[in-house]
Amino acid sequence: MNTLLFEQAIDTVINNPRMESGIGTLSEKTVHAVLKNYLAPNQSCHEIKYQNYYADIVTPEGIIEIQTQNFDRLRKKLPVFLKEAPVTIVYPIPHIKWLRWVDKESGEVSPRRKSPKIGKASLILPELYKIKDYLNDPGLKLHLVFIDLxxxxxxxxxxxxxxxxxxxADRIPVGLAKEIFINSPADYQLLFPEALNDTFVAKEFSKAAGYGSIALSSALKVLKQMEVIEQTGKKGRAFLYTRKN
Structure with missing residues (x-):
């Protein structure tokens, strides 16, 4: 983790003429732009056409795709890119977040208010279900970036x-908290919610991970596919799951 480089990336983006038109008017959101400059300060590596698709970053080591949500957008790119080069999907997670409200008519911006929620690695799991067919590909890696914003x-x-x-409108990074790298199937253990017991039911997982029923089902399927958990019976009417060693 290089906090100084991240701060330089923030400065590069915030002081760029792209910001002059104001919050909510940008074609590229700020988190995405800051991450591109953090991961590849050499901007000649950005937005490269590769095998008929545009990649966020292309380096001699491989392709980097920054995806804040909607991983289904990667379904067409991934099989093409993975045939040619290693691919790293970068997923930003809000670590500590402050909320500010913008009045469109007056332009007034409220003082910031801190959210009680802290970003968790398990937030990526429902998105990974959308690209589940590629998770076991040895060329695919994940990079989770926890950002204060x-x-x-x-x-x-x-x-x-x-x-x-x-x-x-937009999310403006103010600092880098930590990074997690998923480079192999064994690393998917890092996506298991920290506050959760090794044996649990779905409702307990949902509470620990912090999302609803649709996301819950997708998350559990990903963890089962990557052999992080297994179904081991029932507790009353609920299925019982156990974390694998």
Whole structure:
């Protein structure tokens, strides 16, 4: 982890003319841009056309794709890229987050308010289900980057305070907390929720990981596929799972 290099990447992006048009008007979101400059300060490596697809970063060591969500967008790229070079998927996770509200009409920005949630590695699991067919490919690696950031949201939602279902403007990184590298099937153990017992039911996993029923099902399937957990019976009417050694 290189916090100084990350700070330099933030400075490169924030002080770039791309920021002059303001929050919420950028074609490339700030987290994505900062990560590109952190992982490859040489911008000639950015946005390279490779086998009829554009890759975020191409270096002699391989291809880097930064994906903040919607891993299904990688389904067409991955089989093409993996035939030619190793691929690392970089997934940013908000570590400590401060929320700020933007009034579109006045341009006023609220003071920042700290979220009580702390980012967890298990957040990537539901997204990985969308590319489950490639997880065992020896050329595919994952890189989780935990970022402290400010999230800006528009006051354009429902309700008196206009915050319900409000639109997201941008997320501005302020620091690098830690990084996790998944380089082999054994490393998928690092995605197991820290607060969870080795034997558990789905409801307990959901609470420890912090997501709902649809994401829960996908996450459990990924961990079973990568042999992190196995189904070992039932506890009442619920399936019982055990973490494998």
């Amino acid at each position: 400010e999230e800006y949201k528009f006051l354009d939602g429902w309700g008196k305070d206009r915050k319900n279902h409000a639109g997201k």
